[in-house]
Amino acid sequence: MATLIDGTAIARTLREEAAAEAGVLRAEGIVPGLAVIVAGDDPASAVYVRNKTRACSEAGVHHETITLSRDVTTAEVSASVEALNRRPDIHGILVQLPLPRGVETAAILDRVSPLKDVDGFHAENVGLLVQKRPRFVPCTPAGIMEMLKRSGIAVAGRRAVVLGRSDIVGKPMALLLLHADATVTICHSRTPDLAAVTRQADILVAAIGRPGFVRAEHVSPGAVVIDVGINRIESRETAVELLDASRLRAFEAKGHAVVGDVHQPSVSGVASALTPVPGGVGPLTIAMLVRNTVLAARLARAC
Numbered sequence: 001m002a003t004l005i006d007g008t009a010i011a012r013t014l015r016e017e018a019a020a021e022a023g024v025l026r027a028e029g030i031v032p033g034l035a036v037i038v039a040g041d042d043p044a045s046a047v048y049v050r051n052k053t054r055a056c057s058e059a060g061v062h063h064e065t066i067t068l069s070r071d072v073t074t075a076e077v078s079a080s081v082e083a084l085n086r087r088p089d090i091h092g093i094l095v096q097l098p099l100p101r102g103v104e105t106a107a108i109l110d111r112v113s114p115l116k117d118v119d120g121f122h123a124e125n126v127g128l129l130v131q132k133r134p135r136f137v138p139c140t141p142a143g144i145m146e147m148l149k150r151s152g153i154a155v156a157g158r159r160a161v162v163l164g165r166s167d168i169v170g171k172p173m174a175l176l177l178l179h180a181d182a183t184v185t186i187c188h189s190r191t192p193d194l195a196a197v198t199r200q201a202d203i204l205v206a207a208i209g210r211p212g213f214v215r216a217e218h219v220s221p222g223a224v225v226i227d228v229g230i231n232r233i234e235s236r237e238t239a240v241e242l243l244d245a246s247r248l249r250a251f252e253a254k255g256h257a258v259v260g261d262v263h264q265p266s267v268s269g270v271a272s273a274l275t276p277v278p279g280g281v282g283p284l285t286i287a288m289l290v291r292n293t294v295l296a297a298r299l300a301r302a303c
Helices: 007-027 043-059 074-085 105-111 123-130 139-150 170-179 194-198 236-242 245-254 281-302
Strands: 033-039 062-068 092-095 159-163 183-187 203-206 224-227 231-233 257-259
Touching: 007 043, 007 139, 007 281, 033 043, 033 074, 033 281, 043 062, 043 281, 062 074, 074 092, 074 105, 092 281, 123 170, 139 170, 139 224, 139 281, 159 170, 159 194, 170 183, 170 203, 183 194, 231 236, 236 245, 245 257
Parallel strands: 033 062, 033 092, 159 183, 159 203, 203 224
Antiparallel strands: 231 257
């Protein structure tokens, strides 16, 4: 059976390290500050924001949430971003995605100052990452690299396959693995004979947003499988297919569950290591956001 990688424990260590660095900055009179812009009333976004603000509080990072209506315009969101860009006490700006329909996401992300872009989505920061001189790295891929390093999983010289090509996870994940000297393949919806490609992976990263998609036949024996998916399921039929007995009982009590992109019951019998959902990649994403915010404060001090 695959070893389950404890993302919660690794994230705790990362947050403690960020808190220590924040303490050094506070002793110099600088309180790292994060502002989160939330537009609309997406339930998942509300949960993410609560988790992020809790992590900031624990690390001694000042945080604010700017809440906008679901009817907000691109111009109104832009105005909020610009106001935060001008505030010296706010070192990091996070625009919670997805934005409401009609708001131009790319235009909003481009408005965030590259020096406050703690999500690492601004074109300037993406370019720096491509050139292997990163400033801010997108939090989920950065967290995965920390997970691999702190779990003693070698990357250099290994074959990595990234399933998904999003700007948020897939593309930066592939770049980070490439910079760490892995041989990298990116798969997506147009990849023919997908399982034949993913079975070549020593390290398989699944980030496609499809519940339980990756099965045993997609995984090479002994591979390390990183499950980035966070999918809410409410169908009992789907729950029976994807959950083990203990999680199925919890589903029956709640009426819903969160699952990843990997079918854990089948893949755990093939892989050497696997990240659970929940408790795997998710906590690391939040820890890296705190770390990026502290980094932004340190960079502001140096300016």
